[in-house]
Amino acid sequence: MTVAIVGAAESDLGVTGASILGLQAQAITRALDDAGIALGAVDGIATTGVSRFSATQMADYLGIQPSWTDSTFAGGSAFEMFVARAAQAIDAGQCSTVLITFGSDQRSARSRSLGGAGEAHTPEAIFEAPYGPLFPISYYAMAAQRYLHAYGAGREQLAEIAVAAREWALLNPKAFRYGAGPLTAADVLAAPMISSPLTAADCCLVTDGGGAVVLTSLERARDLRRQPVVVLGYGESTTNTSMTGADDLLRPGSFDSGRRAFAMAGLEPSDVDVAEVYDSFTITVLLTLEGLGFCAPGEAAGFVAGGRIRPGGDFPLNTNGGGLSYCHPGQYGLLLLVEAVRQLRGESGDRQVPDAEIALAHGTGGILSSHATVLLGADR
Amino acid sequence: MIEDEWWAATADRRLTVQRCRACGHAQHYPRELCTGCGGTDLEFTEASGHGTVDSFTVVHRAPSPAFQAPYVLARVRLAEGPILLTHLTGPGPWACDEPVRVGWRPLPDGRHLPVFEKDA
Numbered sequence: 040m041t042v043a044i045v046g047a048a049e050s051d052l053g054v055t056g057a058s059i060l061g062l063q064a065q066a067i068t069r070a071l072d073d074a075g076i077a078l079g080a081v082d083g084i085a086t087t088g089v090s091r092f093s094a095t096q097m098a099d100y101l102g103i104q105p106s107w108t109d110s111t112f113a114g115g116s117a118f119e120m121f122v123a124r125a126a127q128a129i130d131a132g133q134c135s136t137v138l139i140t141f142g143s144d145q146r147s148a149r150s151r152s153l154g155g156a157g158e159a160h161t162p163e164a165i166f167e168a169p170y171g172p173l174f175p176i177s178y179y180a181m182a183a184q185r186y187l188h189a190y191g192a193g194r195e196q197l198a199e200i201a202v203a204a205r206e207w208a209l210l211n212p213k214a215f216r217y218g219a220g221p222l223t224a225a226d227v228l229a230a231p232m233i234s235s236p237l238t239a240a241d242c243c244l245v246t247d248g249g250g251a252v253v254l255t256s257l258e259r260a261r262d263l264r265r266q267p268v269v270v271l272g273y274g275e276s277t278t279n280t281s282m283t284g285a286d287d288l289l290r291p292g293s294f295d296s297g298r299r300a301f302a303m304a305g306l307e308p309s310d311v312d313v314a315e316v317y318d319s320f321t322i323t324v325l326l327t328l329e330g331l332g333f334c335a336p337g338e339a340a341g342f343v344a345g346g347r348i349r350p351g352g353d354f355p356l357n358t359n360g361g362g363l364s365y366c367h368p369g370q371y372g373l374l375l376l377v378e379a380v381r382q383l384r385g386e387s388g389d390r391q392v393p394d395a396e397i398a399l400a401h402g403t404g405g406i407l408s409s410h411a412t413v414l415l416g417a418d419r
Numbered sequence: 420m421i422e423d424e425w426w427a428a429t430a431d432r433r434l435t436v437q438r439c440r441a442c443g444h445a446q447h448y449p450r451e452l453c454t455g456c457g458g459t460d461l462e463f464t465e466a467s468g469h470g471t472v473d474s475f476t477v478v479h480r481a482p483s484p485a486f487q488a489p490y491v492l493a494r495v496r497l498a499e500g501p502i503l504l505t506h507l508t509g510p511g512p513w514a515c516d517e518p519v520r521v522g523w524r525p526l527p528d529g530r531h532l533p534v535f536e537k538d539a
Contacts, residue, residue: 154482180476
């Protein structure tokens with residue numbers, strides 16, 4: 040693989056009062072500054088969630104005419120997919136410098152609703168909406184219920200994902216829950232039930248936020264100011280939009296996306312030093328750890344126990360505090376990449392994983408609908 | 420629309436699944452093609468009305484004023500194979516894999532919404 044991430048930044052996070060494009064502009068200017076690249080050098084844009092014509096909209100806003108764009112709408116997994124497509128486009132010579140960006144004002148704009156955004160012509164609207172599912176929570180709740188039943192796990196084992204995320208967030212001054220104090224499994228279980236067995240504390244935050252990463256060829260990256268973060272491999276799987284399309288709730292597409300990414304990179308799960316895994320809900324993480332091969336199906340509840348995924352544990356996971364305690368701007372996948380890059384550069388301060396050389400970022404979109412895994416490595 | 424025939428059957432409290440005449444594959448929701456073989460020769464066949472709970476969730480916050488929480492949302496795996504999103508009705512508690520059978524909730528326009536109850 041001959042493409043690297045050379046710049047990474049967050050926009051303002053949390054409750055910003057800023058617009059989508061305002062947050063995008065913050066993230067983009069900060070990421071380009073981080074990379075030491077001028078806006079005029081950007082000839083590729085990938086983004087989503089801006090408008091119906093997202094990348095086109097951003098090109099216009101930035102006043103550039105890119106030779107490559109991608110507006111794939113695949114929820115939180117889109118950004119890991121963009122890394123794959125950007126790497127291919129750069130390798131193919133279609134463009135040389137790609138911005139992958141995102142911004143959301145969903146908390147300030149109060150644009151999030153429990154029922155989700157329905158489209159009347161879809162089978163989901165016709166066959167599922169009459170039953171009033173919460174979208175996406177109820178689907179993950181059914182996956183969690185099935186998980187507890189099939190593997191004899193307990194809700195407190197799900198809760199460990201949220202508890203550990205909080206521990207990491209307490210080390211990250213940018214985290215929404217920084218300063219909120221620790222969370223206990225009892226707190227998670229006692230939080231208001233939303234869609235059983237998931238309480239409000241099993242669910243990610245609803246915040247504003249955004250970020251951007253800059254990609255270019257590894258050859259060029261080595262002349263830039265930052266230590267390059269090399270794209271080592273990627274893999275995807277797209278499985279369902281309906282709540283009934285997936286036959287087995289406990290075997291989501293991460294089983295395939297992970298296998299593909301590791302095969303491309305020539306790596307094994309045991310090679311990963313730090314993992315940033317989409318934590319829309321606590322159950323998402325257990326299923327994804329199993330899907331990616333860090334443990335066998337049914338073993339994740341035990342795998343995460345005993346402080347293993349907390350700061351100081353031997354499996355550093357979601358080291359910024361995750362969507363559960365750091366930031367969740369609707370589509371969190373871009374911020375997974377930002378944290379992975381920072382860990383590989385050794386810039387993560389109090390939450391830095393010592394000597395991190397290989398990082399994994401895994402995005403999940405929709406209702407376990409789309410999955411994309413990216414493996415990144417320090418260029419040492 | 421392909422789904423109209425499925426909904427029309429619910430007026431007579433008939434639960435149907437779409438079946439491919441070429442390969443026998445059963446599917447839900449209805450489509451203009453068979454997801455088993457890609458064929459287009461499909462028919463609606465009567466389902467037994469029996470199934471099992473694949474999973475469920477008690478929804479505690481209604482997404483709109485049209486719903487009154489709490490209610491039990493579920494994936495029911497029909498004996499014919501396809502999975503339906505539905506409600507579980509009647510007294511709980513509920514468990515994954517338990518057997519259920521179809522019941523019907525009237526809709527204002529004469530159609531019915533299939534829901535499921537314990538299959539004692």
